[in-house]
Amino acid sequence: MHMNLLVTLDSNYIRPLKVMLYSLFINNPSGHFDVYLMHSSISDNDIKDLEGFVSNYRQNLFVIKIDNSYFQNAPVILHYTKEMYYRLLAYKFLPKKLDRILYLDPDILVINPINELYETELDGYLYAAAYHNVIAVKEINRIRLYPYKINAYFNSGVLLMNLELQRKHIDEDKIYAFIENNRSKLILPDQDVINTLYSKQIKCLDEKLYNYDTRFYKYYKMTTNNTCDMDFIMKNTVILHFCGKKKPWRSGYSGKFYSLYKHYEIKALA
């Protein structure tokens, strides 16, 4: 099955990107992937290396270099980079023939087939995404983003995009205006944009399947009456998302999925 994949990053995330792609390829042996990389600052050497990596798995890499002027003045905070805004305007830079694409963060492991996610019905929706149903998170964001009304706070790390509809409906200037007007409030800027401007046009995905936040193993398990245990996850979850500041490729990390991540990392970078 043919699938389009979007990644946007700077050179600091090339190693995790390889791990993510390796896990995707290995667990989707019959998938044919066109991987689109949007970036502004990755070196030619790194690009060549990535092209070699992707072609080892007989998949395609398309590189789209973004002019530095885009999002030049958008706020960049904490460990977040300018590149994360690219997903907001991806529809402008991607080939017109693409009708949909799946954006994935690099801090992800894909541990099962992804085709059902990719084929999610998107009629009338700009995006499909999952929100992390942790009460504190929802509440904080509701208050923070007031007076914008949000029902859920979607995580933008896994975003299935309806490019056809986006080309018609998304207004670039509205995005710039929103960022400008809310500069002081934005914490996860691209996510804030999607959640405030487009929240009603996001189709909701099951986070336990498609955007499992690895920090919340106990919470998921408890709130599902133990249904969402390790067995369930390994059988059903497609995307493990290593959210938060602590990353499994950095020293000092520990967590329920550390051994799994490191195993994939070593195999991917061998």
Added chain:
Amino acid sequence: MHMNLLVTLDSNYIRPLKVMLYSLFINNPSGHFDVYLMHSSISDNDIKDLEGFVSNYRQNLFVIKIDNSYFQNAPVILHYTKEMYYRLLAYKFLPKKLDRILYLDPDILVINPINELYETELDGYLYAAAYHNVIAVKEINRIRLYPYKINAYFNSGVLLMNLELQRKHIDEDKIYAFIENNRSKLILPDQDVINTLYSKQIKCLDEKLYNYDTRFYKYYKMTTNNTCDMDFIMKNTVILHFCGKKKPWRSGYSGKFYSLYKHYEIKALA
């Protein structure tokens, strides 16, 4: 590379066996394995199923059924079964043309290439094995098995066997006599036999590489000045051994390597 593998089990361990074999095959893509299964009670259906499983990976399974009279009166304790004694007399039942074989417990994941272990020089040694260098374990066994002198207490879950030498030097009657005379002392019977009767003819393997006890992550890390961390393990460790009563395929298990095990389990049994 051609390698002989020995497993001995009853029907309760078929699922873990498949997981172990899957991990071995997947992480040794250029290995050609002849898997010898010694058993006394596995049903024809289960054998057929196993044959199919092994041939899916283009490897060979040879089944050796052991007469029930062997070890009929040997002590069987806790979660241990009669089948574990088979490894002591494997040299008798295996084809004479085999000069070496690697015995592996089913509660194992093989996460890296095994060929270096398989090719370990065995000149003059009956076995190669690792011992778990946890002070309490060593001391308890030294006292328990007195007056037999043991330097280390080798774990028999990973045993590289020098079949040629075993055929010449191992005395079946001596094994029976030892079991009979020490019935009340034996806790891990087959292991006790190997450690008391043959300890000087066991070549020592590095447990961190070839018999990593998954219960002792912190201990290994601490005693190696943090060298043996998750990165080291995934890069270098070949055999993860899920020792002890708590098993990762049973509910309620948790541990550093749980997610990794369950991931392999789901893939193996899919």
